[in-house]
Amino acid sequence: MQVVLVDRNNYHLFQPLLYQVATAGLEPEEIAKPARSILRGQKNADFRLVEVTRVDFVGRRLETSDGPISYDYLVLAPGGETNFFGLESMQRYGLGLKDIPDAIAIRNQVLTCFEKAMLETDPEQRRSLLTFIVVGGGPTGVEMAGALSELIRLVLVKDYPRLNIKDVRILLLEATDTLLPALPERLREAAGKTLWRKWVELRFGATVADYDGKQARLKSGEVIPAHTVIWAAGVRAAPLSAALGLKPARQGRIPVERTLQVPGHPEVFIIGDAAYLEQDGDPLPMVAPVAIQMGEAVAQNIMRQLRDRPLVPFRYKDQGTLATIGRNAAVAHVYGLKLSGFPAWVMWLVVHIIQLIGFRNKLFVLINWAWDYFFYERAARLITRD
C-alpha cells in the first residue's frame, strides 16, 4: 500500500495557536512542522507539494498543478478558510486568521499602528490608530482579543513610554448575545467578565455592515473609527470543495455519508472543515478535534474496506471546549468538568503542549510561554516588510 500526501504547503500548521503568532508571542516555525519530517518514519508514505485543481471521480484521478495522480482511495481534507459572508469591504480591509501569512499580517499591522500613533499629532487620528476591533465571539475572537489586550497592556506599554494607554481601545463585536456558544452559561459569563477585566469592550448584537480601512460602520448605524479590524466571525470550506462538482451544503461544506464517504463514490472520503455531517440534529462544528477524529475514523474505514468488512459510521466524541483569555485565565468544559480561571488555564496549557507535533516545537513554545509569563515580554515584535 502506498500513501501519497498532497498539499500546497510543505508544512502542517497547528492552527489553535495561530493567534499567538499574530500577537508576537510565538514564532511561526514553532507551530508548524514540515510535512516531510512528519512522514519520515513511514516508508510507504510520500509527499508532493502541488495544488489540487479537480477530481476526476469516474477516472479516479486527482488533477494537480503537476499532472494527474491515480488513486484507489481518496481522502479529501482541504480545510477551511475565512468566511467574510460576501462583505467585500471586509475582505479587502479586514484581517483574517487562518494561516501563517495572515498571522504575520496582523502582527505587522498592530505594531505598525503603534509606530504610526507615536508619530501622529492629531489626537483623533491617534486614537483611531490605537483602536482594534475583533469581530466574532467564538474561541478565535475571544482568544485573539485577550492576547491582544495583554500584548498591549503588559508588553507594548514598556516599548512606548510616551503612549497614553487611555487612547487604546480593543472591541470585541459579537452579532448574537453570547460569547463562546459551545460553553455552558456560567463559563460564558466568566469569559465575558475576564475580557472586561482586561479592558476589552464587549459588544453584543453588533454586526459590521461596512469597513473602509479607517471606519467600521455597524448595522445599527454606529460608526467606530479604527485602523484595524480582525475578522474572526466565520469560516467556510476551502474553495477546493467548489471544484469537486459536488453540491455543497452550508458554508461550502460537502455532505458526506455517516461513514464519511461521498455519496455515490465509496472510495472517496471527505474529512475536516470541508465535510458536512449532522449529529444529533446539528452539523458538526468546523474545529480541529472533529477533523482529527475523522482522520482516524477514515483510516480505519479504509482498512475495513480493504479487508471487505463493513464500514463503521463516524461518531464525534466531544471532549469539551477550552479557550484561554490570557495569563492565569481560561475557561474549560471538559468531560463534564466546568473550570475557569487558573485551573482552566493550566489545563489549556497542558492540552495544547501535548497536541503540538514534535518535541522541539513543544520545548520552544514552553520556553516562550515561560518567558512571557515571568518577564512580561514577547520577543517576536518584528515588523517584517516584503
Place this chain on the structure above:
Amino acid sequence: MQVVLVDRNNYHLFQPLLYQVATAGLEPEEIAKPARSILRGQKNADFRLVEVTRVDFVGRRLETSDGPISYDYLVLAPGGETNFFGLESMQRYGLGLKDIPDAIAIRNQVLTCFEKAMLETDPEQRRSLLTFIVVGGGPTGVEMAGALSELIRLVLVKDYPRLNIKDVRILLLEATDTLLPALPERLREAAGKTLWRKWVELRFGATVADYDGKQARLKSGEVIPAHTVIWAAGVRAAPLSAALGLKPARQGRIPVERTLQVPGHPEVFIIGDAAYLEQDGDPLPMVAPVAIQMGEAVAQNIMRQLRDRPLVPFRYKDQGTLATIGRNAAVAHVYGLKLSGFPAWVMWLVVHIIQLIGFRNKLFVLINWAWDYFFYERAARLITRD
C-alpha cells in the same frame, strides 16, 4: 540630551547569522531584536519608524517620511546593500543576502527546488533544479556554501529518500584566485579543503556574465544550468548615501575625516558600511566590527565636542577574522592566532553567541545549534507563501 534613533525597520538585525536563516537553521526572530526593546533602559532615547529621504545640512534637519527632525548632531549609519555591479540579469534572478526577506527568499527557493525536483521526470531539468551556485568567496559566500551543503547532505537527504544525491551540485564561484582574502595563506587553504570535503565545487577565476534564472553564463563562455544563484559577491553603501548630495567614493561610500565627521559639517558623522575611510593605505572593510567600533568612537567624539575637547581620530583595531564552514569546521585568525577545524569552530560559536543581543536570542540560538548538532535536524524548513 535627547537621542532619537530613526530606522525604517523596527528591529536590529545581527547580519552575521543571516545565512543560517537562509539555510533553515535559525528563525528570523532569533537574530533580530526590536529597537524599542534595546532602548528600553535609556530614558533619553526615543525611536521612530520612518524612512529618511534627505538631509538638509545647512538647516540641520533630517527630512523623513514623517516630516523633518531637527538635530544638533547627526550620526548616519545607513549600512550596506547587495552590489550586483550593474549586472541587471543577476539583480533580477539572483538572490542577495542582506536582510530578513532576502534570507526567507533563499530558504523558500532552496526548498521549493527540492520539491520541484521530486516531481521532475526529465533528468537534465532535475539536475538543474538541484544545482546551487554561490557567487563570491568572501566570508558570506564561504559560510553560505558550507551551510547549504550541510543542509542538503545531512538534513534534506532524510526528507527526500528518493533523491539521488549525485544530482545535487553546489558551486562556489570566485572571480580572483583566492577565498577569504583577509586570512593568511594556510587558513585559506584549510577553508578550501573543508569546502571540497563538503562536496562544494570551488571555481576560481570564475565570473558570471549573465543569468536568466535557468542558466548562468560565465565570462569564459561556460554555461551552467542552475535554478538558483545566490549572490554574495559584493556590497555597496545603502542608497541613502546618494540622497546626501555628497560625492561618494568607491561602492557609494562617503569619504569622512579621520574623526568620522563629514568634511565641512563637523556636527555630522558617518559610520559603518557607508563611511569611506582609509587606514594604512587601504579602505576599511565593510564589516560589522568596523561599524561597531565606529559607533563607539563617534559617541565618544560627540561627548568630547559637547565638552569642547579636541576630537580623537578613529583607528580600527582588527581583532581578526572568523568564518565557519560547517559542523566542527571553521577558520579563525584572531589576535595573531591561526586556528582551523574544531578549535576555530568552538571560537566561532562563542564569539557569535556573545555578540547576539539579548539573553533570549542567545538561548534560542544555542538550543537550535545543539539540536542541529546532535540530531542533524533543522526545524525551519518551511516554504512560506506570500
